[in-house]
Amino acid sequence: MTDHCQILVVDDDVEDHLILSEYFRDIGKERCVGFIENGQKALDFLSTIPSEEPLPKLIVLDLNMPIMNGSQTLLNLKQTSRFKNIPVIILSTSQNENEKRKCLSFGAVDYMVKPCTLEEGRTIVDHFVTFI
Amino acid sequence: MKEIVRVKLENEMDLILAHKRAMKLCELTGFSLMVQTSLATAVSEIARCAIEHGQNAVLILGIDVLTGGRKILKIVVQDPSDFSGRATEAIFYAKRLVDEIETIKSSKETKIILKQQLNFGGTITDTKVDTFVKYFQNEPPLSPYDELRRKNLLLQDLADKLKESESDYQVLTDTLPIMMFSVNNRGVISYTNRWLQDYLGATPKELTNVSWQNFVHTSDYSQFSKDLSNAIQRQVALKGQYRFREKSTGEFLWHILSVIPLKNEKDIVTRWIGFIADINAQKLVEQTLKDNRGLKEAQEQLFINQRELQQKIIELNRSNYELEQFAHLASHDLQEPLRKLFFYSDVLRKRYATIIDDAGVTMINNMNLAASRMKELISDLLSYSQLQQQKLEFEPVDLNAVMEEIMRDLDFIIRDKNAKIEVDALPIITGNKLRLRQLFTNLISNALKYSKKDVHPIIKVSIVLPEPDRVLINVRDNGIGFEDQYRERIFGLFERLHTRDQFPGTGIGLSICKRIAELHHGTIAASSIVNEYALFEVTLPVNQNLNLALND
Known part of the structure; x- marks a missing residue:
């Protein structure tokens, strides 16, 4: 599912994978998105991509994840020369100002709150595909 | 011979x-x-x-x-x-x-x-x-003369011996470091030894005529005279400890006084004899021991208190840790399912609107309202628990700008209630902008919320400068107010004076306000007259002392 994905969503919540993929399907972009359960797996996956092949054009990170959380993953990405230019958007449940400030300072391009309504979901996904 | x-x-x-x-x-x-x-x-x-x-x-x-x-x-x-x-x-x-x-x-x-x-x-x-x-x-006497002579001789001999033993006795009593005296049955002091005369500086005649008040310590005198009159009245021995004044130094030293009645063969008291012995050193030792004991007890108490304090600190740390855990739970684990609830109810309403009837839609709406209340509660609790553990970062805050932001945030409800908000020119103080905004938002939204039904809310934010380094900001409304007995209680966690039907809310807002004021080393107080006004007085330091801030 992660083959040639242009948007990589890192989130431990499988339910959210389904919700998001539904929106991508609505706009016919379901083939552009790939899902992975935590930061460590995401880094491992990115490392397996051969250098001649393209990297994802956007990484979406949840914050609360087991094994490696979002902000740790963000730091790791920004410290690796090969990945540091991939734009990262934080998509979190909590609207914590401190957390938001921290992630932006670490180099995230945006901080978004997970959707509570259909409209919010659509807006978020529409924003994601602008990076493709 | x-x-x-x-x-x-x-x-x-x-x-x-x-x-x-x-x-x-x-x-x-x-x-x-x-x-x-x-x-x-x-x-x-x-x-x-x-x-x-x-x-x-x-x-x-x-x-x-x-x-x-x-x-x-x-x-x-x-x-x-x-x-x-x-x-x-x-x-x-x-x-x-x-x-x-x-x-x-x-x-x-x-x-x-x-x-x-x-x-x-x-x-x-x-x-x-x-x-x-x-x-x-x-x-046998040789003659009457001889008999007389003999008796005279015997008497003379006895007198000599008596004189000798009396003089021994005198020497003895005069050299003893103890006061001795005798009193006849009319209360006249008939004998005192030299030690007594030297110590008290008085002759027997003076002692008889002058009050003992001159010789006994003021604090001991009432007990002394009580003991003395009791002994005289009941004709019994007296033994007591009093301070007597030493004439040469003017010092009062502890003595033990002992007076014994002497009775004749008819059991009638004929005179009294007594002594007064110095026990000052013994008293000092006793007092020192007592003081030491007191000190030791105080030390032990201190030790117990410290241990209790230590225990309390441990408990407090534990409860702080639990609170932190809760904050984590609230911030993510509770909000996450709630978000899904919102999302799915939205999906139900929008995508399945054609196959759900009106009753079903009403139920979905009610479910949404319930979820909203829970969301509000979680967000307030989260906010409060964050305040419990957070150290605030301070910066210069323009309170006028804070007020303007609040007006913008509350714009909808202000228009809805047709409320009038009058704000004085406010100063710039050192504080945490986010938290100060939260504090005044809570106060003003409370003022809007607890307004009277048919009266447009008028809210006045005024400023008093009671001291050069503190500001007092009053937020006063013309709403329903509250009874005076609740002036303290309303700041307690989960305290609500109204049912949810009357006024929705979590009962956390004013607890947050109080905590924010305290984190700024300030205070908040409330007063009211029911159906006339409610007044909240927030006192804040103009500058935050760095040391104080660090202690928090």
Whole structure:
């Protein structure tokens, strides 16, 4: 599912994978998105991509994840020369100002709150595909 | 010399007595009649001279043991004056009648001693000598004169002994470091020893006439006089501890006073005797021990308190940790399912609207409202729990800008309620902008919420500068207010004065306000008159002392 994905969503919540993929399907972009359960797996996956092949054009990170959380993953990405230019958007449940400030300072391009309504979901996904 | 009998030499009658006793002692000691007569004659010669020329002469008959165990009869005629010069003739005669005559002169007296060696000295044992003494004591009086003389002599002897023992007693009592006294049955002090006179600096007469108040410490006096009158009234012994003033230093030293009533054979108290002994050192030691004990107890208490405090700190840390855990739970784990609830109900309403009837839609809407309340509660609790553990970062905050932001945020409800908000020009203070905004947002949204139904809310935000380094910001409304008894309680967590039907809310808002004020080292207070107004007074320091901020 992660083959040639242009948007990589890192989130431990499988339910959210389904919700998001539904929106991508609505706009016919379901083939552009790939899902992975935590930061460590995401880094491992990115490392397996051969250098001649393209990297994802956007990484979406949840914050609360087991094994490696979002902000740790963000730091790791920004410290690796090969990945540091991939734009990262934080998509979190909590609207914590401190957390938001921290992630932006670490180099995230945006901080978004997970959707509570259909409209919010659509807006978020529409924003994601602008990076493709 | 062991004295056997003596005769006072004053007149002729005494001379006869001296002669007779000398004769008798010689007889008792076993001398022949010839020796008896010559010795008695010699005694008479010398005694006559003593009576004639002496002042207060005495004849003493006795037995002496010489070195080697030899015993002699010894007869001494002694007088304070030197009568020997007038007795040369008598001594001359006497010398022929006895073995030896010796004259001893000293500054006190002159003694003429006649000595006669005893032939059978070994038979004169000490017991025998005692029988001689007894013989002369029990000898029937030779004459009425002799009887009188004897009694006089006995009395004189007793008086001398009494005098001697009295003087011993006086010396003893005067040298003892203890106060002694006696009081007669009329309360007159009849005797005091020297120590008492020196210590109190008063004669017995002064002690009788002057109040004891002069000698006893003011703090002890009432007890002292109570004890004393009790002892006198009930005629019992008194024992007590009081401070008596030392005249020479003016210091009051602890003493023990003991007074005992002395009764006669009819059981009537005739007089009192007593002593006052210094126990100051003992008292000092007692006091020191007591102080030490007090100190030790205080130390132990302190130790217990410290341990309790330590325990409390541990408990507090644990509960802080639990609160942190809760904050984490609330921030993510509780919100996450709630978000899904919202999302799915939205999906149901929008995508399945055609197959759900009106009742179903109402239920979905109610479910949404319930979820909203829960969301609000979680967000408030999260906010409050974050405040419990957070250290605030301070920066200069323009309170005018804060107010403007709040007005913008509340714009919808302000228009809806047609409310009027008047805000004074506010200062710039050091604080946490986000939290100050939260504080005043809560106060103003409360003022809007608890407004009267038919009256447009008027909210006044005014400023008072009570001290140069503190600001007092008043938020006053014209709403429903609250009863005065709740002025403290409304700041408690989950305290709500109204049912949810009347006013929705979580009961956390004012707790947050209070906590924010405290984190700024300020205070918040509320007052109200029901149906007239509610007033919230927030006092904040203009500058945050760095040390204070760090302590928090």
